Amino acid sequence: xxxxxxxxxxxxGSFTVRHLLAQGHTVTVFDNLSTGHRRAVPAECLVxxxxxxxxxxxxxxxxxxxxxxxxxxxxxxVAESVRDPAGxxxxxxxxxxxxxxxxxRNGVKIFVFSSSCAVYGVPQQVPIAEEAPLAPIQAYGRTxxxxxxxxxxxxxxxxxxxxALRYFNAAGAAPDGSLGEDHEPETHLIxxxxxxxxxxxxxxxxxxxxxxTADGTCVRDYVHVEDLATAHALALEHAQAGQFLAYNVxxxxxxxxxxxxxxxxxxxxxSIPVRASPRRPGDPPVLIADNRRIGQEWGWRPRYTDLRQxxxxxWEWHRRQGR
Numbered sequence: 001x002x003x004x005x006x007x008x009x010x011x012x013g014s015f016t017v018r019h020l021l022a023q024g025h026t027v028t029v030f031d032n033l034s035t036g037h038r039r040a041v042p043a044e045c046l047v048x049x050x051x052x053x054x055x056x057x058x059x060x061x062x063x064x065x066x067x068x069x070x071x072x073x074x075x076x077x078v079a080e081s082v083r084d085p086a087g088x089x090x091x092x093x094x095x096x097x098x099x100x101x102x103x104x105r106n107g108v109k110i111f112v113f114s115s116s117c118a119v120y121g122v123p124q125q126v127p128i129a130e131e132a133p134l135a136p137i138q139a140y141g142r143t144x145x146x147x148x149x150x151x152x153x154x155x156x157x158x159x160x161x162x163x164a165l166r167y168f169n170a171a172g173a174a175p176d177g178s179l180g181e182d183h184e185p186e187t188h189l190i191x192x193x194x195x196x197x198x199x200x201x202x203x204x205x206x207x208x209x210x211x212x213t214a215d216g217t218c219v220r221d222y223v224h225v226e227d228l229a230t231a232h233a234l235a236l237e238h239a240q241a242g243q244f245l246a247y248n249v250x251x252x253x254x255x256x257x258x259x260x261x262x263x264x265x266x267x268x269x270x271s272i273p274v275r276a277s278p279r280r281p282g283d284p285p286v287l288i289a290d291n292r293r294i295g296q297e298w299g300w301r302p303r304y305t306d307l308r309q310x311x312x313x314x315w316e317w318h319r320r321q322g323r
Contacts, residue, residue: 001025001026001067001068001110001236002025002026002028002064002065002066002067002068003020003025003026003027003028003066003067003068003069003070003236004027004028004030004060004061004064004066004068004069004070004108005017005020005027005028005029005030005069005070005072006030006031006051006069006070006071006072006073006099007030007031007036007071007072007073007074007114008027008029008030008031008036008041008045008046008070008072009029009031009033009036009037009038009040009041009046010031010035010036010037010040010072010073011170011181011182011183011225012072012114012167012170012225012228012229013029013031013036013070013072013073013114014036014037014040014041014179015174015179015225015226015228015229016070016072016228016229016232016233017029017041017045018041018179018229019226019229019230019232019233020070020232020233020236021042021045023233025236026064027045028045028047028060028064028066029041029045029046029047030047030049030051030057030060030073031046031047031048031049031073032048032049032050032051032073033048035183037182040179040182047060051073051091051095051096051098051099052095052098054098054102057098057099057102058102058105058106061102061103061106061108062106066103066106066108067108067109067110068108068109068110068111068112068236068239069099069103069108069110069111069112070112070114070232070235070236071096071099071111071112071113071114072114073095074091074092074096074114074143074144075087075088075091075092075140076116076140077140077187078118078138078140078141078280078282078283079187079280079281079282079283080140081138081139081140081143081282082138082139082281082282085138085139088139088140088143089139089143092140092143092144092147093143093146093147096143096147096150097147097150100147100150100151100154103160104154104158104160108160109159109160109161109241110160110161110162110163110236110239111151111154111160111161111162111163111239112162112163112165112232112235112236112239113147113148113151113162113163113164113165114165114167114232115144115145115147115148115164115165115166115167115246116140116141116144116166116167117166117167117168117221117248117250117287117289118136118138118140118141118144119134119136119141119144119145119148119166120132120133120134120135120136120141120166120287121133121134121135121136121137121141121284122135122137122284122285123284123286123287126254126286126287126288127252127288127289127290127291128248128287128288128289128290129248129290129292129293130166130246130247130248130290130293137282137284138281138282140282148164148244148246151164151244152244155242155243155244156242156244159241159242160241160242161239161240161241161242161243162239162243162244162245163235163238163239163244163245163246163247164244164245164246164247165228165231165232165235165246165247165249166246166247166248166249167223167228167231167248167249167250167289168220168221168222168223168248168249168250168251168287168288168289169188169189169220169221169222169223169250169287170223170225170228171188171190171222171223171224171225171310171311171314172190172222172224172225172226172304172309172310172311172313172314173225173313173314173316173317173318174226174313174317175313175316176316177316177317177319177320179317180314180317180318180321181225181314181317182321189204189220189257189260190222190260190264190310190311190314191314191318192204193260193261193264193272194264194268194311194314194315194318195318196272196273197264197265197268197270197272197315197318198318198319202273203273203274203275204261204272204273204274204275205274205275205276205277206257206258206261206274206275206276206277207257207277207278207279207280207283208277208278208279208280208283209276210279211279211285211286212285213256213285213286214256215256215258215259217256217257217258218256218257218283218284218285218286219254219255219256219285219286219287219288220254220255220287220288221250221251221252221253221254221255221287221288221289222251222255222260222307222310223249223250223251223289223302223304224302224303224304224309224310224313226303226304227249227300227302227303227304228249230300230303231247231249231294231298231300234294234298234299234300235247237298238297238298247293247294247297247298248289248290248291248293248294249289249291249294249300250288250289250291251289251291251302251304251305252288252289252290252291252292252302253288253306254286254287254288255307259307260307260311261274263307263308263311264311264315266308267308267311267312267315268315
């Protein structure tokens, strides 16, 4: 299949590109490299550009004879979306809608969307099933949900095969250390903890120690990035014309911030300094996936089934990079 991957030089995108190429797909990566990395994808696949340029998107879809789009390109920091909602509505929603419309005009049949568990907001029950109320509490989640609604309507009206993957906390790296999570600045917990283990960060801030959880810190479901890449490839196989499908992609088990830090200390053999800080706006106390639907319908199962495995792959990458 001829696939356009927007944001394909980013973290989850680059792993998905690698997986799709290994399966024999013809992949074009479209990325503005604002947070992605040129070295993360094969040079012959990469087109540097921005989603705001509708004419460039048109050209790519036509010249490359694109059959399917996997859409990652978006801003993705929860706290930032509270401070700067306009940036999220423009980048995530406005440009996402523009991409979707250009796909419709150019006959693209399949659209796979990198959505998020943020669409659920503060869940009434955990683990969270796909049928749970959709009630996001910050601009990041609201823009993801708004584009999901657009996909649902495009599927019903125009026959688009649309899939939204609501994944939880992406983590980990390639086991051989060849590809990993590389953000600047880094806001995600596991890489921040591992940077502290390497002496690259002085202290790890724990944002909130008074949540209604066993140890007072947030609980999250960490899913290995290679398992996420597999889910995106399966979405291309299982997308159905005229239907909108939504699936959770997570481990199905949660770990607190303190548990992540303790696991990292065990994996690295190093002490990690921490400091308690106030809660960040927009952070729900607990997010854990009910991943049964994607397992039952697509046969997806995480290969990395516990936190120690996931952290160990990330540590190998950070250790090799020295950061």
